[in-house]
Amino acid sequence: MAVLLTIGVGAVAVLHAMWGMGSHWPEASEEALARSVVGDGRRRMPPAWQCFLVALALAAMALWPWYVMGRIHEPVVLAGTYAIAGIFMARGIAGFSARWKAHFTIEPFATRNRKYYSPYCLLLGVGYIALVAGELDR
Template structure:
């Protein structure tokens, strides 16, 4: 479980780092990518380098912490990450979030893929914490 979660988090961290370098993957058109992964009303540009790198760094820190769930700092990081991921996953199904992020295809992908991924990652982290693996 730890290796699977780590792999997923590292892949997501690398994608965010690439965006920070203005390497638009998997969609090469910035406006289309922004509508696909940001989804805010009228979005045409991806977030800047600093936000992308910070998200990537946060994901890497979580991936590292997964290997130290018995250490106090690891526990704190992982419980915080689980709360954020579960919250992000859950908010996707609220009317408030839909009004903030109406762009397509983000709105559809968020319900079908992004939110469930956040819930799975958050739940996986809780599983690791409770099982101590």
């Protein structure tokens, strides 16, 4: 489970870091990228520092499963793992809410969020819960 979470969250961290460095991948332009991954009507991506801040937070979350191993019974480690799971679950659930849908209407973000981004966040949240369950069984 740790390997899957590290790869799954780490890949998203790398994407955010690439965007912070000015990459428009996987789109052809900054405007197309903003429409694909932000979806609130802006024509430009968030500032580089914000992309890097998200990348740093995601990188820490990607490495967290390796810190957890053998320490899950420590209250801070257990709470941290549930907090990470909660962050991903909250983002996944929020993406299906009426309020979210009313605010993030720009395509292709709206469709990609419904089909990919929100379900992926839910999957990651469940992955962190499974990590806790697996470690508690040891």
